[in-house]
Amino acid sequence: MTTAFYWFRNDLRLEDNPSFLQACKSVDHLLPVYVHQPSLEQDTLWGFPRIGEHRKVFLEQSIHELRSQLRDFGSGLYEVTGDVLHVFEKLKAQTQADLIYCEQIQAPEELEQVAQLSSSGFKMNSGWQSSMLDAQSLPFRLQEMPDIFTQFRQQVEKKGLRFSCPVDAPKSIPPLPAIEMPPMNVLDANTLSSGNKFQGGEHSAHRHIQQYFERRLPDTYKQTRNQLIGIDYSSKFSPWLAQGCCSSGSIAKQLSDYEIFHGANDGTYWLWFELLWRDYFRFLHFKYGNELYRSKGLSKTPGNQFDSEKFFKWSSGNTGESLIDAGMRELKKTGYLSNRLRQIVASYWIYDMKGDWQAGSAWFESQLIDYDVYSNQGNWLYIAGKGTDPRGGRPFNVAKQTQEHDPDGIYRQIWLA
Structure with a gap:
């Protein structure tokens, strides 16, 4: 009888999840696992939380729905907070299982987690999807x-x-191994129906x-x-x-x-x-790989120095530049910002305020409800001229952008009121 774990990462769905489907077809008992990592609860180098409240709520809603879907199949979700390696070592001791299925995430921290598990004796079956x-x-x-x-x-x-071509959701999920499930994280009504325009879940x-x-x-x-x-x-x-x-x-x-x-x-x-x-x-x-996470990125010169006073003005929407301030206030209030404004405020931080692009990138990671490690890193490198763009950076003319995208001032009126 084969027992395995399925480690849900950034793939909180059953449909078109090839790694999960493979696990369901390959083992006799399967324990779906989600790990909340304490390292993500810590402050960044720049003194603000790594994950803000908007993304936390959306994530909690998504996990809640995933658990409900798994239970409909007679399965469940082992949701726990802890260091990834310690969590799986504890589960291994309880089940004698050492096989972990998961999606592959090609970013430094996520690759390091898989490497640690592998070097500690776990058989890793990670699929790019x-x-x-x-x-x-x-x-x-x-x-x-x-x-x-x-x-x-x-x-x-x-x-x-x-x-x-996407794959179907599994028709059945192997039963859970004999293990005591942790108490369910019960969401209050406010979290389940948050005022945000986006509700998490498949x-x-x-x-x-x-x-x-x-x-x-x-x-x-x-x-x-x-x-x-x-x-x-x-x-x-x-x-x-x-x-x-x-x-x-x-x-x-x-x-x-x-x-x-x-x-x-x-x-x-x-x-x-x-x-x-x-x-x-x-x-x-x-x-x-890791080159994308250096201050100089793929370029020959490091980014600007960090200035905490300037950063506070930018991140709180108090620069004195009306379009920038409106955008940064929308981001903080809602966890969302249009793609156009993401580029404009990033450019302003890097070129007008001579700000550290990595601090800006980290602020987006903290605030954005749709933070994605690849796209966030790629877009900040692109604007800062630290990526693959042959033009070497994308400074925006704020006055021109304001005239083109908010000529009547309605957007600024909404967020600067």
Whole structure:
């Protein structure tokens, strides 16, 4: 009788979760596990919490729904707080199991966790599953992928790659091993129905994606995606993608079906194009790894020095530059910011305030409900000129951006009131 653990990481879903499906098909007893890591509760080097309240609430909602789904299959979720290695060593002592299935996350801290488990005698079965495209299908080895996104995209399109076909949710889940489950983390009504416009969980992800396609919003995506106010100007898939409540492959499959039924257009292409950017930042981690996390990134010069006084003005929305302040206040209040404003406020911090890009990146990690290690790192490197962009940085003219994206001042009025 084989017993194994399934370690849920950034893949809080049952549908299109190949590693979980493989575990369900391969073992006799399976213990699904989620580990809350104390290291993520600590403050950053810059003195603020690593994970802010907005993301915590969304994560708790997502885990709550995952547990409910697992229980519907007669399974459950072993949710515990602790160091990952210590948690699994304790579980191994209780079950005599040493096989762990999980998704592969190609970022330094996450790779280190798997390496520690492996060196401590655990058999690790980790599968790459967070990209829209199958890494094996690419027309180049990841270590030799084009540095420039346009070249990456052109080679992908030349080969006719669109997405890897999603897999179904398991039809059954192996029973739990004989083990005492920890007390359930009971969420209060406020957490379960938070005032945030995004509700965590796989069912919530499906509802949002379904209504987005039913209302034919992909058709206008390219025209509206740089707007600043409201829900419908962009897809808002990112919070659920970030926690793995849905997969980019399943979204791309729905997008393809939509194009077959309604016809392709600039909007549908641009939606796929943005999902491809997401893949690009993921695949870059296979090529450059830890280099992407240095102050100088892939460049020859380190980032700016950190100035706590300037940082407080920027992060609290008190710079005196109205569009920047409005954006930073929206971020702090809601845990969300439009893609356009993310670029503008990042540029302002780096180029106008001469700020440390890594501190800015860490602030986004703390605040964003849709924080994703690959996209966050990739976008900050891109703006700071520390990544693969041949232009060496993307400074934005704030006055020009204000005139283009908030000419009547309505956005600023909302957040500076």
